[in-house]
Amino acid sequence: MLYTLLYMSGRTQIYLTTEQRKRLDELALAQGKSLAQVIREAVTAYIAEAPPEADKALSATFGAAPEAQIPSRDEWDRG
Numbered sequence: 615m616l617y618t619l620l621y622m623s624g625r626t627q628i629y630l631t632t633e634q635r636k637r638l639d640e641l642a643l644a645q646g647k648s649l650a651q652v653i654r655e656a657v658t659a660y661i662a663e664a665p666p667e668a669d670k671a672l673s674a675t676f677g678a679a680p681e682a683q684i685p686s687r688d689e690w691d692r693g
Contacts (some may be wrong), residue, residue, distance in 0.1 A: 628653075 631636070663685045666674075 638649055638652055641647075642649045645652065647655075665671075
């Protein structure tokens with residue numbers, strides 16, 4: 615029970631293609647890591663590159679270009 619609480623609380627099952635599994639197994643072997651560790655590191659890298667949340671991005675950039683000019687609606691291309 616303690617093992618389950620400590621180590622299995624974040625367990626997730628995923629389905630990989632045969633090619634994905636083969637490449638991940640090769641990477642794990644070459645790096646001397648477990649398959650799980652390689653996948654966790656890949657997920658961590660993916661999350662780090664994810665775009666920021668819209669409200670945080672807006673807050674961080676609001677007023678960043680005060681000289682920007684917005685054309686009147688009459689000038690918009692309605693193509």
